Amino acid sequence: MPLANGATPAMCTFDSLADRRDGHFALRFAAQDGTQAPLVRIHSSCVTGDMLGSERCDCGPQLRESIDLFTRRGGVLIYLNQEGRGIGLTQKIDAYAMQDGGLDTFAANRALGFRDDERDYLVAAQIIDVLLPGLAIRLLTNNPEKAVALEYYGIQVEACIPTGVFATAANRRYLQAKLAAGHVLPASSLMPKSKANA
Ligand SMILES: Nc1nc2c(ncn2[C@@H]2O[C@H](COP(=O)(O)OP(=O)(O)OP(=O)(O)O)[C@@H](O)[C@H]2O)c(=O)[nH]1
Numbered sequence: 001m002p003l004a005n006g007a008t009p010a011m012c013t014f015d016s017l018a019d020r021r022d023g024h025f026a027l028r029f030a031a032q033d034g035t036q037a038p039l040v041r042i043h044s045s046c047v048t049g050d051m052l053g054s055e056r057c058d059c060g061p062q063l064r065e066s067i068d069l070f071t072r073r074g075g076v077l078i079y080l081n082q083e084g085r086g087i088g089l090t091q092k093i094d095a096y097a098m099q100d101g102g103l104d105t106f107a108a109n110r111a112l113g114f115r116d117d118e119r120d121y122l123v124a125a126q127i128i129d130v131l132l133p134g135l136a137i138r139l140l141t142n143n144p145e146k147a148v149a150l151e152y153y154g155i156q157v158e159a160c161i162p163t164g165v166f167a168t169a170a171n172r173r174y175l176q177a178k179l180a181a182g183h184v185l186p187a188s189s190l191m192p193k194s195k196a197n198a
């Protein structure tokens with residue numbers, strides 16, 4: 001599939017993944033250097049961030065960063081139909097309304113009756129098994145839970161490679177909540193500008 005940046009990754013779809021849900025896909029970018037474990041990003045769908053450019057989260061810049069990195073270095077982008085950490089778009093927008101009322105991103109999930117994160121990565125492990133059979137991978141993520149889940153499903157994660165930190169005034173609270181929940185993010189980059197520069 002030709003992309004605007006000149007890359008031509010192969011678009012892979014799957015018809016018998018464990019959850020039987022449509023909408024998961026992978027983009028496979030040719031690797032320039034076969035000596036290192038392949039780079040993989042598991043990206044959960046975010047209509048607001050990926051498609052509309054919402055600054056409430058960091059999904060859009062992370063997606064574009066992975067496409068640019070894989071264009072240069074090769075890799076597999078696994079795009080999972082897991083809107084709103086698995087709660088769906090309608091509930092995510094409800095969660096946004098609760099955040100506007102003061103709750104953080106995880107407390108809003110709980111207030112709606114969900115766990116902090118409803119995602120499961122079995123389908124990602126299945127896709128990796130098909131596209132990179134038997135290979136250890138390097139996972140582009142700040143969320144250690146993704147590596148733990150893949151290892152549980154039998155995928156060897158050699159390393160987690162951090163994404164950039166795409167902090168804006170609009171997503172700072174969101175990123176701070178992720179830091180408090182165990183995502184690996186540099187705390188200094190999440191302070192308001194005046195404090196960070198003090
Ligand atoms: N429930 C909920 N989901 C959100 C919210 N903001 C973004 N999302 C969803 O969160 C998912 C991305 O998860 P994140 O926690 O940002 O990041 P991650 O995938 O765990 O970690 P990285 O690999 O480092 O990007 C996407 O499915 C978004 O749609 C929110 O406020 N509430």
Ligand SMILES: [Zn+2]
Nearest residue numbers: 046049057059
């Ligand atoms: Zn998002």
